[in-house]
Amino acid sequence: MNSEESRIGVIGSGSWATALVKILTDNGNRIIWWIRNPEKALFIRTNHHNPDYLSSVEIHTENVDPTCNIQYALDNCTTIVLAVPSAYIHQALAGATLPVNRIYISAIKGIEPHSEQVMAGYLNQQHGIPMENIGIVTGPCHAEEVAAEKLSFLTVSANNNEVAQSFANKLQTRYIQTRCNNDLIGSEYAAVMKNIYAIGAGIAHGLGYGDNYLALYVSAAIREMDEFLNALSPDHRDVKEAAYLGDLLVTCYSQFSRNRTFGTMLGKGYSVRSAQLEMNMVAEGYFAAKLIHNKCLEHAINAPIATAIYRIIYEGAIAAKQFKDLNQDHLG
Secondary structure, three states, X not given: OOOOOOOEEEEOOOHHHHHHHHHHHHOOOOEEEEOOOHHHHHHHHHHOOOOOOOOOOOOOOOOEEEXXXXXXXXXXXXXXXXXXXXXXXXXXXXXXXXXXXXEEEEOOOOEEOOOOEEHHHHHHHHHOOOHHHEEEEEOOOOHHHHHOOOOEEEXXXXXXXXHHHHHHHHHOEOOEEEEEEOOHHHHHHHHHHHHHHHHHHHHHHHHOOOXXXXXXXXXXXXXXXXXXXXXXXXXXXXXXXXXHHHHHHHHHHOOOOHHHHHHHHHHOOOOHHHHXXXXXXXXXXXXXXXXXXXXXXXXOOOOHHHHHHHHHHHOOOOHHHHHHHHHHHOOO
16 A cells, blocks of 8 residues: 555446545545546546536546556555446456455445346455445435535445444535445345336336326335345344435436336337347346346245346236236235
8 A cells, every 4th residue: 555545446437436436525535536448537637527427527636546457446545436337347347356455335236247246245255355344335316416416315334333434424525414324235135126126117107107106116115125135134124214215216216217217118118128228328127136036036035026027127028917917916
């Protein structure tokens, strides 16, 4: 470690990574920002904004060091924030050595598809990072509202309370309020599941269901999430808190939700492949649906909403029929 050891590394250059760079620098933190494309890193250094995502956000390069050398970021920061879409995290870290004595914060609300693991498990089992050095940051929070400095709330979860509180302090700004909990497993799986339910909310919208139905659907989804989390990791969590219900609500209702957009296209009759190509963005719930389905089978968990969405995505089930069956047997 060198004299810049207090810096925070941000891995990724999409909208959420850009929003996190803004939040962290607005709170006075110094950043090494890993950006895969060298031309993009140079553009940000020269022009002080991300040309592809949240381009209105000014990047204060006196506090931000853009780099295309991921090892440089990993070696010269005490805290590493992972903000790459889950589908690409394995590729991003390929060939890199992750120092095990750093703090790793996952801002990835999905699974690593090759290993079918949530991020904490992936970091621990694939890269040897101790669980006590891992935390996650969850919403409810959309990058677009961060860019506009609209008041938002973030939850930092970690098994180690000091890890959670330390990173929460780094995020606290005029427009960002933070909470902490020690439910690492529950918070991470909730962040994964809410993307599946948001796909379902979009499907319902695409099929022509309205707001009244969506309220019923979300209330059933949070009950299903609660049952799943208790079966997987019994705890005294309160799913009415922001990290669970709040994140579910914003992802199911917001115009910025990629997963809801993906679901809406499926509900309107797009094939999965066509919807993915047209979006040109990652809907994390696509990979999550398979993981949660397998976990339900492994632990004998009854999750009819998540199962219906899995069948629509992976088995080609007819969306209208799946939702008709849900309405008759499981909602309400």
